Amino acid sequence: MTLLLPASALAQDGPTIDVVKSELDTTWLMLATCLVFFMQAGFALLEIGMSRGKNAGMGVAKILVNFAIATIVWWAVGYGLTFGGTATFFGDSGFFLGNGTELAGEGVDAAGVGFFAFQLMFAAVSLAIVWGSTLERIKFGAYIIFAIAFVGVIYPLVAHMAWSGGFLTRVGSGVQDFAGSSVVHLTGATAAFAAVLFLGPRKGKYGPDGKPRAIPGHSMPLLGLGVLILWLGWFGFNGGSTFNTSGNKFAEVIAVTNMGAVGGVLGALFLIWVLTRKLDVGMIANGAIAGLVAITAPAGYVEMWSAPIIGFVGGLVVVAGVLAIEKKIDDPVGALSAHGLAGIWGTLACGLFTSERLAGEVGVGKAGLFMGGGAEQLWTQFIAVVVTFGVVFILSSIVFGAMKATFGLRVTEEDEDAGLDIAEHGMYGYPEQFIPAPELVGVGSSRPQAGTAAPIGSTSEVTA
Known part of the structure; x- marks a missing residue:
């Protein structure tokens, strides 16, 4: 009988346009959430590839445990402190997701839970950035303690100030940071900077003359796969930050993001060839990451033509930054440059390239200096960079300093020589490289003890 009903009757019984739009927006946000979650795999492969074989397995445990802790802490306090209201520095509601009923005085529906999940992925990405600079010498317990402090206090403070009506939205014309060049990437890199200052370099990184020596990662294919996964995840990272499908702006943002990434690749390729x-x-590879980081803040504010320029400069910045920083600071994956310096550049780039049209669409700030808007937005972006770096560095230094003064941050020399896989986790990521095959030494032979393994060296000449 249903087939005989008039179409108008069926339309009256079906969902309204507003309901369909809301469901479509939520579906896109959840797809973007999944893409951003997949970036955890990208970070894992990138860091494993840039580690020596004796530390490869540690990266797996670190990624899984950090994401688990970030999720619990974000649910308990992080989300409420970030988005639970519009106070100057912290939100004051929505802890434990308001028990599923209320956030900042409003009910939490399916779309609200979706926003919670999406923003969790951002906090987890920022936390993942912290650890690339600390590879191969930090105690696993430091991950757990700092993850709680970072997702529970440090990241929410910065994100609230920039994204939830806090301090940085009230400075000048209001900070422009569409998806987090500063909030996510500079925050993670600044915490990493504090960590390595307390941690010190890997054994053997600097020779008797004080000059840096290359400690190559063991797998460039894993590095490349990790970067491509991150690149894919960034489409959800930036595109999802539209939060809806209205006007198909998310498609424009994704296209701009891709242009920034390719600009970063070409910029890094150019400068490293000129120099070496x-x-x-x-x-x-770091050029691609730097281009993506640089375009993250401007992704919703700049015209297509400016995206490869922003990315290209990001590629130049990361190469120059890695070479300069390596002279004094041991950063195995180049995170301080790719996420820190490129994050600063991306944040400032809004003050140069933001178009009046797109600033009006998003409703934040003004046009940039090169687009006829004067220097006001650039000044606002500069203040945001200074505030973000200062707040994160001070708070992170307090946490890392306290850990170093109590149970310590760094593994022993013997454990560092043996590799964190066997020293911290009791197994090797690549056991056949370190444990003789049973048919060669007799079935039942004992596993080498920590400090006795002789890792197979890498032949890669990459320094990053």
């Missing part, structure tokens, strides 16, 4: 006459794989 070699096409360094690690530098090119």
Whole structure:
């Protein structure tokens, strides 16, 4: 009988346009959430590839445990402190997601839970950035303690100030940071900077003359796969930050994001060739990351033509930054440059390239200096960079300093020599490289003890 009903009757019984739009928006946000979650795999492969074989397995445990802790802490306090109201520095509601009923005085529906999940992925990405600079010498317990402090206090403070009506939205014309060049990437890199200052370099990184020596990662294919996964995840990272499908703006943001990434690749390729006459794989990979980081803040504010320019400069910045920073600071994956310096550049780039049209669409700030808007937005972006760096560095230094003064941050020399896989986790990521095959030494032979393994060296010449 239903087939005989008039179409108008069926339309009256079906969902309204508003309901369909809301469901479509939520579906897109959940797809973007999944893409951003997949970035955890990208970070894992990138960091494992840039580690030596004796530390490869540690990266798996670190990614899984950090994401688990971030999720619990975000649910308990992080989300409420970030988005539970519009106070100057912290939100004051929505803890434990308001028990599923209320956040900042409003009911939490399916769309609200979706926003919670999406923003969790951002906090987890920022936390993941912290650890690339600390590879191969930090105690696993430090991950757990700092993850609680970072997701529970440090990240929510910065994100609230920029994204939830807090302090940085009230400075000048209001900070522009569409998806987090500053909030996510500079925050993570600044915490990493504090960590390495307390941690010190890996054993053997600097020679008797004080000059840095290359400690190559063991797998450039894993590095490349990690970067491509991150690149894919960034489409959800930036595109999802539209939060809806209205006007198909998310498609424009994704296209702009891709243009920024390719600009970063070409910028890094150009500068490393000029400086070394070699096409360094690690530098090119970091160029892609730097281009993506640089375009993250401007993604919703700039016209398509400016995206590759912003990315290209990001590629130049990361190469110059890695080479300069390596002279004094041991950063195995180049995170301080790719996420920190490129994050600063991306945040400032809004003050240069934001178009009046797109600033009006998003409803934040003004046009940039090169687009006829004067220097006001650039000044606002500069203040945001200074505030973000200062707040994160001070708070992170307090946490890392306290850990170092109590149970310590760094593994022993013996454990560092043996590798964190066996020293911290009791197994190797690549056991056949370190444990002789049973048919060669007799079935039942004992596993080498920590400090006795002789890792197989890498032949890669990449420095990043």
